[in-house]
Amino acid sequence: MKKYIYCMKGIVYKELIRFLKQQSRFFSALVRPLLWLFIFSVGFKTALGLAIIPPYETYITYETYIVPGLVGMVLLFNGMQSSLTMIFDREMGSMKILLTSYINRNYLLFCKMFATAIVSTLQAITFLIIAILYGVDISYGAIILTIPVIIVSSIILNAFALFISSVIKQLENFATVMNFVIFPMFFLSSALYPLWKIKDSSLLLFNISSYNPFTYIVEAIRFSLYGKFELEIFLILGISFVISLIMAFVGFKSKKVSHS
């Protein structure tokens, strides 16, 4: 049992050191959601009227509505970036060290995804603190309550990204991933507008958004930040967690190492 704990500790340790040494990556990951919060939401809120929808019990500002989606955005981009790195590393170097360990490979991959989730969580918390300072109505206590949800959500997205980048050969640069995976996943969710708004315009898009796991990630973060619990959402989050991990393990196993 000890070896598994040391293994997890070592992988998280390495990711945290890399995170601390790559401060520019940390700040650039924050710039994206902050631009949406500071600029996009200002322009968009006048065009979008929000009704009172769960978990909110009163009218909220658009900035408050958009924050959980932007936390999801941080996790989504980080997950994609790190999973692509894992695939490239498998062919080029440091992942080989991981893969030749005598410890169960699926456990190692889980540790790697967990370590990435810790880094993503630190970024998400930083973003949430800036959002509070900007005037968004969130309490610091709610952020602490949301941390487990953020970690689980991040692992789901990391696992999903690992699966996608394992099985689709064409996904060899981040721009392609942005266009074909990240943006559709982000826009076809409740990150920027409630699903009933989408339903008013297009039933098809509403149905697609309803089956998008990212929608439930955003909603789980939203409910947690508001100190509410909705069984259905957290149940779907749990199921997504299990399915995405299985997909990641199977996908990674099927990915061939190129001949060096």
Add this chain to the structure above:
Amino acid sequence: MKKNILEVNHIDFSYGKKRVLNNISLSIKEGTFSVLLGLNGAGKSTIFSLITRLQNLVVGEITINNFPIKDYSNALKDIGIVFQEPTLDLDLTVKQNLYYYGALKGLDFKQTILTIADEIKKLELEEHLDTQVRKLNGGHRRRVEILRALINKPKLLLLDEPTVGLDLKSRFDILEYVRDLVKTKNISVLWITHLFDEVEQNDDITVIKAGEIVDAGIVKDIVNKYKQENLVETFNYLVR
């Protein structure tokens, strides 16, 4: 009689439709320095990938220390690996890289440094422990990779072209150090190379050509067998 620490039996392997290994069998005896010699593209690194489980074995059998490779939790437990390409994290210090690798071998930070304390001195890496790997030269990076491979006190050390890209002195320093590990610690070594000057008369050698084993045995015996002057001529004779 020494027992085999590594046995590779009748393995085939293909990349898609391209067959790269054909009925490969070889064995490494305990406490010996063995060499897998072949030209670039002969299939050496593919054999290495199969032994280390980077590629999945489909046809044939590999056992390490009597454990089949499919039982990887036992088979890979007592091996040390040095890859052909650099695998150190450049952003981390030497010590941090060692900690990380130790963790992957199920060791805590203290144990990791304790198990290799003597080797750190022998490899003259004490003053570099807190240096970022990015700031080390190629020779020192290679030494760190060898040091790292010793963290779990391996019984079998696998090195895939470990001296490629190094100057002559660094190459032979590393070679001498690894040969010394065989003598002093009874570690078995599989040294994969295409460089003839790294092979000695008493080494156990396996010659591979285009995915097939051409011959295997003690170097001087093979040279005599084919009535050649030296290893280079024998190799040319075998792979012509």
